[in-house]
Amino acid sequence: MIRRTQPRGSDLVRVSFSLPLAETPDTVSVVGDFNDWDPATHQLRKRSNGTRSVTIDLTKGETYAFKYLGADGQWLTEPEADAALNEWGEHNSLLEL
Secondary structure, X not given: OEEEEOOOOOOEEEEEEEEEOOOOOOOEEEEEHHHOOOOOOOEOEEOOOOEEEEEEEXXXXXXXXXXXXXXXXXXXXXXXXXXXXXXXXXXXXXXXX
């Protein structure tokens, strides 16, 4: 799930990425254009509400490609993404802010 909020007077959008723990029992990261596809930068943390999540501030008006990367090397796309293709025809999730 993706949730977006924009703080008043800011050019940033606060984006929360969340996945159910049942689907991600092991470590998972969100990787994309916003962190040079580095899995160590934004790991989703286990929450008491049965999810893993992380919140990132991103620039309003930009489009970002991203995916989730599991500890086992499995790539996951976001079903609630704005689009799901990249210039090579592969399936990346796209976030249009």
